[in-house]
Amino acid sequence: MVGQGVLRECLHDPGVQLVQTVGRASTGVQDPKLREIVHQDLWNFAPIETALSGFEAGFFCLGVSAAGMKEAGYERVTYGITLAAAETPSRLNANMTFIYVSGAGTDSSEHGRIMWARVKGKTENALMRLPFKAAYMFRPGIIEPMYGAKSKTPAYRVFYALGKPLLPVMRWAFPDYVLTTEEIGRAMLKVARQGASKQVLETRDIRAILRG
Numbered sequence: 001m002v003g004q005g006v007l008r009e010c011l012h013d014p015g016v017q018l019v020q021t022v023g024r025a026s027t028g029v030q031d032p033k034l035r036e037i038v039h040q041d042l043w044n045f046a047p048i049e050t051a052l053s054g055f056e057a058g059f060f061c062l063g064v065s066a067a068g069m070k071e072a073g074y075e076r077v078t079y080g081i082t083l084a085a086a087e088t089p090s091r092l093n094a095n096m097t098f099i100y101v102s103g104a105g106t107d108s109s110e111h112g113r114i115m116w117a118r119v120k121g122k123t124e125n126a127l128m129r130l131p132f133k134a135a136y137m138f139r140p141g142i143i144e145p146m147y148g149a150k151s152k153t154p155a156y157r158v159f160y161a162l163g164k165p166l167l168p169v170m171r172w173a174f175p176d177y178v179l180t181t182e183e184i185g186r187a188m189l190k191v192a193r194q195g196a197s198k199q200v201l202e203t204r205d206i207r208a209i210l211r212g
Contacts, residue, residue, distance in 0.1 A: 002101050002140075003061035004149040005181025006188055007034075010059075013189055020055070022048070022085070023062075042081045045088045053092035057192035058132075060085060060100045066116035074116060079123045090130040097192045098132045100124065101184070104141035104177075104203060128199055136191055137200045140184055141177040142170065149181045176204040183210060 004027075010019045011031045020035045021027055022045075027036060039048055042062075060082055066074050082100065089096055102124055107117035110125065124137045144167040171178040187206045196209060 001145050001149050002063070002143060002181055002184055003059075005146060006059050006061055006185040008147055008149075009182060009185030009189060015193075016189070020051070022052075043084045045084055049088055049092070052089050055089065055093050056095055056097065057189075058086070058089050058093070058096055058098045059188055059192075060098070063101065063103075066119075071115050071119065075119045075122070078116075078119050079126070082123050083126055086127055086130055086132075090132050094131070095133050097195070098127065098130070098135045099188050099191060100127050100135070100137050102137045102139050104139050106137075106139055108200070124200070134195060135199060136196055138184065138188065138206060139200065139202050140179045140206065141203045142167070142179075143184070144168070144171060144178060144180045146180045146182045175207060176202075179203055179206060183207070186210060 007019065007021065007027060007029065010016050011029070011033055016033065018035060019031075019033050020037065022037045022039055024038065024040055024042065026038055027034075037048055037051060039045070045052065062081065064074070064077050086098060086100075090098070100123070102120050105114070105117050106120040106124060107114065108121045108124065110118050110121045112118055112121075127137070128135050167178065171180070184206065187209045190209055191201075196205070198205070201209070
């Protein structure tokens with residue numbers, strides 16, 4: 001869902017020359033600036049390595065719900081795919097800024113009681129050690145989908161269908177907890193261009209970037 005929003009903002013930004021997506025399926029989006037790579041094995045990017053150089057920004061928006069998953073399985077996806085996707089471009093693009101969409105409540109210590117938060121924290125810490133020009137961790141809380149963006153997780157789709165009328169009100173009443181997919185995409189582009197004062201950005205920090 002976030003990836004759909006970020007892709008839209010990239011394609012609508014006149015300063016972006018080329019957008020390349022990598023995923024197991026096509027996005028279904030048609031745009032002159034868009035180049036898609038359909039790649040099934042997201043733990044191994046060696047077969048497409050030659051297509052991953054020459055970029056100034058990398059945005060990682062893939063995520064999976066931890067509901068019903070054991071830690072090993074959740075870590076294999078959340079940590080394994082993210083690091084596989086980041087390590088190759090970090091070697092090939094010395095001038096790349098990498099932004100990872102994490103989540104509010106992530107545990108940077110890696111030792112807390114909440115499984116998903118530990119794994120997300122481990123992932124964030126590993127990304128910040130890679131040789132990118134800069135790496136930033138976005139930790140949005142509640143996300144309001146815009147312009148038709150939809151989650152691929154059935155439970156999330158139900159939540160958004162039922163909560164849709166309340167999300168704008170929540171965003172107004174609790175601005176430090178709610179962001180739209182449009183706001184996240186715009187903030188990621190701004191950070192890619194200008195940087196940020198810290199590497200880990202909570203909802204209030206992301207909102208401050210948009211105001212700055």
